[in-house]
Amino acid sequence: MAKKTLDTKIQATDLCVYYGAKQALHRITLDIYEQEVTAFIGPSGCGKSTFLRSINRMNDLIAGARVSGNLGIDGVNIYDSSIDVVELRKRVGMVFQKSTPFPKSIYDNVAFGPRLNGITDRTELDRIVEESLINAALFNEVKDRLDASAMGLSGGQQQRLCIARAVAVNPSILLMDEPCSALDPISTAKVEELILELKKQYTIVIVTHNMQQAARVSEYTAFFYMGHLVEYDKTRKIFTNPGKKETEDYVTGRFG
Amino acid sequence: MSTKRLIGFFAVGTATLAIIAVAGLVVSTMGTFLVQGLPHISWQLLSEAPRNNNTEGGIFPAIYGTTLLVLVMSILGVPIGTITAIYLNEYTRTGAVLPRVIRFAVNTLAGVPSIVFGLFGLGFFVQFLGVGVDKAFGNTEAIWAKPALLWASATLAALTLPVVIVSVEEALKNVPREMRESSLALGATRWQTIWKIVLPNSTTGILTGSILAIGRSAGEVAPILFTGVVYSLPQLPDGVSSQFMHLGYHLFVLSTQSPDVDKTLPLQYATTLVLLMLTFTLNFAATFIRSRIRSKQLG
Numbered sequence: 001m002a003k004k005t006l007d008t009k010i011q012a013t014d015l016c017v018y019y020g021a022k023q024a025l026h027r028i029t030l031d032i033y034e035q036e037v038t039a040f041i042g043p044s045g046c047g048k049s050t051f052l053r054s055i056n057r058m059n060d061l062i063a064g065a066r067v068s069g070n071l072g073i074d075g076v077n078i079y080d081s082s083i084d085v086v087e088l089r090k091r092v093g094m095v096f097q098k099s100t101p102f103p104k105s106i107y108d109n110v111a112f113g114p115r116l117n118g119i120t121d122r123t124e125l126d127r128i129v130e131e132s133l134i135n136a137a138l139f140n141e142v143k144d145r146l147d148a149s150a151m152g153l154s155g156g157q158q159q160r161l162c163i164a165r166a167v168a169v170n171p172s173i174l175l176m177d178e179p180c181s182a183l184d185p186i187s188t189a190k191v192e193e194l195i196l197e198l199k200k201q202y203t204i205v206i207v208t209h210n211m212q213q214a215a216r217v218s219e220y221t222a223f224f225y226m227g228h229l230v231e232y233d234k235t236r237k238i239f240t241n242p243g244k245k246e247t248e249d250y251v252t253g254r255f256g
Numbered sequence: 257m258s259t260k261r262l263i264g265f266f267a268v269g270t271a272t273l274a275i276i277a278v279a280g281l282v283v284s285t286m287g288t289f290l291v292q293g294l295p296h297i298s299w300q301l302l303s304e305a306p307r308n309n310n311t312e313g314g315i316f317p318a319i320y321g322t323t324l325l326v327l328v329m330s331i332l333g334v335p336i337g338t339i340t341a342i343y344l345n346e347y348t349r350t351g352a353v354l355p356r357v358i359r360f361a362v363n364t365l366a367g368v369p370s371i372v373f374g375l376f377g378l379g380f381f382v383q384f385l386g387v388g389v390d391k392a393f394g395n396t397e398a399i400w401a402k403p404a405l406l407w408a409s410a411t412l413a414a415l416t417l418p419v420v421i422v423s424v425e426e427a428l429k430n431v432p433r434e435m436r437e438s439s440l441a442l443g444a445t446r447w448q449t450i451w452k453i454v455l456p457n458s459t460t461g462i463l464t465g466s467i468l469a470i471g472r473s474a475g476e477v478a479p480i481l482f483t484g485v486v487y488s489l490p491q492l493p494d495g496v497s498s499q500f501m502h503l504g505y506h507l508f509v510l511s512t513q514s515p516d517v518d519k520t521l522p523l524q525y526a527t528t529l530v531l532l533m534l535t536f537t538l539n540f541a542a543t544f545i546r547s548r549i550r551s552k553q554l555g
Contacts, residue, residue, distance in 0.1 A: 058440070063350060089443045096437065100437075103456075103457065112442060113442040162438070165442065
């Protein structure tokens with residue numbers, strides 16, 4: 001079988017993140033490949049979410065957060081002073097741990113991003129909303145009640161709505177911060193299926209506490225521990241033949 | 257009986273007494289005015305002007321003046337209070353100097369006696385702003401440089417600003433962080449997030465703030481004493497530069513400035529009842545809305 005060539009989408013070089021005096025990430029260097037699913041694993045507080053949130057500069061919102069080093073997307077350092085953070089976030093979508101539908105209709109939730117981009121034409125919006133909901137595997141469940149409040153959806157549906165909302169602005173990267181941790185197993189399975197579908201179009205980075213999930217959906221896995229990147233490799237290798245003892249201890253459930 | 261049980265007995269006893277005292281105070285006050293005032297509440301009272309040195313007729317001009325006053329006050333005060341709350345809550349980082357100064361000012365403002373606000377209103381709005389406006393428009397006679405509905409409303413707006421700021425801030429704080437982050441992560445600017453996500457989720461809080469401010473200010477007499485209220489008027493105010501009558505001040509006039517105080521007694525009771533009803537209704541509405549928001553956020 002011919003191996004497909006990997007293009008680097010996100011490239012971190014010596015990336016450090018500080019919250020005030022506390023250093024949360026220590027000189028992280030790794031490449032994330034285009035149209036692959038990369039999983040970040042590690043115990044709570046290990047820095048995996050911090051790293052995820054530095055990819056769309058969400059950490060900028062936290063008082064006292066500082067970044068040093070380099071984080072490139074398509075070869076451009078996103079911490080360069082010339083970067084427009086708002087534009088960056090349109091290219092790097094994010095799905096949060098807690099599903100956060102806006103208290104608006106399903107339609108208005110998905111149309112929120114496109115409208116920010118100045119799309120007002122109703123047919124165009126209709127098309128984007130439908131397409132995004134189809135992409136998020138939600139359309140069939142909600143097509144008859146697009147004007148109903150998003151708050152009435154089930155937890156799993158809400159999370160898929162958040163995914164639809166994120167893909168509606170047509171990003172190239174999708175960040176997922178423990179997207180299934182609040183969902184039941186059936187909803188989790190649906191979201192995982194969706195992730196595998198979405199990777200055809202998007203570069204996906206997912207933070208998860210669920211080892212099986214990382215093994216199921218990701219091609220590459222990075223193991224973080226106490227702010228350091230311990231090991232980064234093919235998911236299969238991380239789970240079957242890890243190079244470091246800490247990794248083995250963690251994936252086999254001996255700690256964390 | 258052991259000492260422990262004795263202490264417990266006294267604790268419960270004093271608490272019960274305190275409750276009875278407070279409840280009794282409320283019931284007796286309200287009861288007095290209800291019993292004495294209710295029979296005198298009539299369509300005539302609510303719709304007619306005072307006659308015969310305030311001993312006959314109604315209190316319509318005072319109701320009209322009070323309503324107009326709090327309306328103009330809300331139009332002036334709520335936007336300023338809301339904008340201040342947005343600035344404090346959304347645009348400042350904790351520990352910065354300017355927001356701390358503003359917060360200190362707001363808290364101090366809340367503790368200033370209302371008569372001082374009245375003097376401030378006279379000095380700043382009437383004698384400084386009013387005179388300035390008249391000069392700028394070249395008015396030969398004083399149109400704005402005299403006590404007026406606008407200046408009284410502005411003074412009350414200053415008085416109630418802390419109430420508005422605190423309630424709006426509380427509402428803004430209740431909008432979940434995740435909701436803001438989701439909006440920002442979709443490429444919304446900070447202002448777009450405030451305008452499209454945070455504010456629509458805080459409308460009830462802003463409403464509560466304005467109702468509380470109205471409830472607080474509807475009965476205040478001291479701030480308007482120098483800035484616009486009058487004893488009696490031949491006609492209703494025809495604009496914000498007119499002077500006006502006011503329920504609270506009218507009560508004072510009825511009970512102290514009448515040649516025959518005994519004759520005005522029924523009117524005094526009725527006027528008090530109207531004023532109480534007005535402020536109680538507003539406060540109750542605010543409490544109701546607030547509890548609705550709370551239960552919605554918990555559920």
